[in-house]
Amino acid sequence: MNSKAVIAWVVKIAFWALIVLFFWWTISNNMFSQLLENPDQFFGLLGRHLQIVLISSTLALLTAVPAGILLTRPKYRKYEWLLVNTANLGQTIPSIAILALAMGFLGIGIQAAILALYVYSLLPILQNTIAGLKSVNPSAKDAALGMGMTPKQILWKIELPMAASSMIAGIRTAIVLNIGTTALAYLIGGGGLGVWIFTGIQLFDNTYLISGAVPVTLLAVSVDQLFRLLQFFLVPKGIRLAQKAAIQSA
Amino acid sequence: MIEFKNVSKVYPGDIKAIDDVSITVEHGEFVVLLGPSGCGKTTLLRMVNQLEELTEGEIAVEGNNIQELNKFEMRRNIGYVIQSNGLFPNMTIEDNVMVVPSMLGWTKEEKAERFAYLMNLIGMPPEQYGESFPHELSGGQQQRIGVARALAADPPVMLMDEPFGALDPIIRSRIQEEFLEIQRSLKKTILFVSHDIDEAIKLADKIVLLKDGKVQQFDKPAELLNQPANEFVAEFVGEDSVLKSLSLYTVKDLLEGAPPTEGAAPDASDAIFEETASLRSVLSALLTPSQKNVWLKNNEGRIFGPVSAAQIESFVHRMTVTA
Structure with missing residues (x-):
């Protein structure tokens, strides 16, 4: 060794x-006394937390992936800088400020939290989708075109499988960040496990703090692992093996 | 058959990439597009399967004007091989080779049979490589798979864009010979881009020498070497064109002309060349200081020699006059 x-x-x-x-x-x-003594309240908060994460990241996924695909087509390539910079803005503004801005539009409540987290999740997905699609070997695309594949076939059979690894990594990053940031939703009345965390901070009460913070952490870690598993199944075997071989030879 | 009729390609800004090219590649003919970088050879090749659009003129493949055909369907009927092989890393070797047959809707059995045939043709056992992935193969093997993939649906016409250009010289030369062997049995109509005159001489039935998008000479390799049409061609084939032309002829050609006398059994240190060896390698052996005598052996095992450089010289003179 x-x-x-x-x-x-x-x-x-x-x-x-x-x-x-x-x-x-x-x-x-x-310190887990809150969790153990008020399981109903805990599951209520957890459910709300998951609801915010699920809705905001699904919406982000449904927007950013098609946008990334569109922006790598020759016809729309010229708009890439515009959209990526806009999404960049969403990511550079501190998460708490986005929440505040969203509250300005939609008032207090879950909608504002969902909007803010949606905006916050766009960039990692968009950026990794574009990076993944751009990294596809141009000679593979040229060969595919020369053999008579249609642009649609090239996208589904060549580009997306080859970009899958990068795309899933982006989605994973976005969702894991989202789970943590959703704890801030409490500040604009969005609910979720942030309710206990902030109560704990305000009251100097570790039972609230730990009962809220530990589940959020575990949630983020397990979703991260889940996506690693997903990556294993969704990334084609050939790409996975090639990446592994490239790492070993480096 | 591929026919180019007054084909031109003009890029925006009035840049003529291809200037009034009219050539015909006959059935089963191996034509090499040769020229310096930027001469338009790749552009001309890519115009055939409409990866580049033509500005003027007409290209016909197997008698059909390409512009009247569906772009995607016509490409499936033309084999296409590129320098950086362009294999799909997400697919197994079998799936890679069977891309076009899959698009054409072949059945599983048809594909399996064809795959086995092609892999045996390129000398890679199908059961050993079928489930492999491109990154697991060497550069030479990847390029062989690239050729097999282009042959998959048995297209009459093949377009090859410097397919062996990225390989090291030893592997390149071996694959060139393998490919010539395959071509001798399959008789495809081949348009092949190269910047390497030695490769062109070795492979081509005819060579198109291009410069600035214009055809300088369209001829058999021997003619190109011995009777260059203009100064550019003469310069391109180089001062050693005679030496190059020697690789067009084999020991057999020399023996058929005026053979050296049949000789006694040579010494162990002497070199013996078989009928299929090129005269270039014979001359090279003759000029090697450490080499004593050089003998030629025909198919019946009879040995002729020792051959002299003067005999090769007179053979070349005879060929240049008759060419």
Whole structure:
């Protein structure tokens, strides 16, 4: 075993030890009491949290993926800078400011939270869709065209499979960020697990804080893992193996 | 058959990429488009399957004016091979090779049979490579698959854009020979782009030498080398055109003309060339200081020689006069 591998192992063990320590500390101090004593309220908040995440990211997905595809077609390529910069704006403005702006339009409530998180999720998906489609080897596209594939066939059989890895990575990033940011929805009356987190902060009450923050974290981590699994199934085997081989030879 | 009739291509800004080209590639003929970079050879090739539009003139493939055909359907009937092979990394080798047959709606059995035939043709066992992916193959193997893919639906016409250009010289030369062998049995009509005159001489039935989009000479390799039509052609084929033309002739040609006397069994250190060897390699051996004697062997195993450089010289003179 070389020194790099040893360091990696030490870091890994230290990391897991910290997690065990953290849970031992929280559980022994009864910090999950809110969660255990008010399961109905917890599931209500969790449901609302998931609702915001699901609706906003689905809408972002349905907008950004087609937009990314459209912007890589020769006809619309000239508008790419415009849309990417607009989406960039959505991402550079602090998330809390977007929430405030959305509240300005739609008032207090879940709609404003969904709008804000939708805008916030657009860029990673759009950018990775464009990057993925642009990375497709031009000679593969040329060969496909020369063999008589229609542009539609090239998109579905060549471009999208080859871009899948990058696209899914973008969607994963967007949704994981979205889960964390949704905790801020409480600030504009959107509800979700942020309700307990902010209550905990305001009251200096760890039972609220931990009962809200730990589930949000676990949710983000498990969705992240779920998408890794999805990536495994959706990215064609040939691309997956080629990427692996490229990493090993590098 | 591919016919170009007064074909021109003008880019915006009045840049003439192709200037009034009229040539005919006959059935089963191997024609190489040769010329320096920017001479329009690739453009001319890509106009045949309408990857580039023509500005003026007419191109007919198998007698049909291409502009009257459906672009996508006509491309499926033309084999297309490019330099960087353009294999699809997301598909297995079998799926890659069977792209066009799949579009044409072949059945599973038809495709499996054709795939096995093609893989055997290019010398790669189908059961070993069918499930592989492009990145797992070497450059030479990928290029062979590129050729097999172009042959998949048995198109009468093949367009090849420097297909062996990215390979190292040893692999390139081997694949050229393999491909010539395949072409001898399949007799496709081939239009082939190259910037390498040695490759053109080796492969072509006829060569189109282009410069600035204009045809400088359209001739058999021997004629191009021995009777260049103008100064540009003479310069392009180079001062060693005679040496190059030697690779057009084999030991067999020399033996059929005025053979050296039949000789005794040579020493172990002597070189013996088979009938199929090119005269260029024979001359090269003759000029090698360490080589003692050079002998020629015909198909019946009879040995002639030792051959001299003067004999090759007189053979070349005879050929240049009759050509």
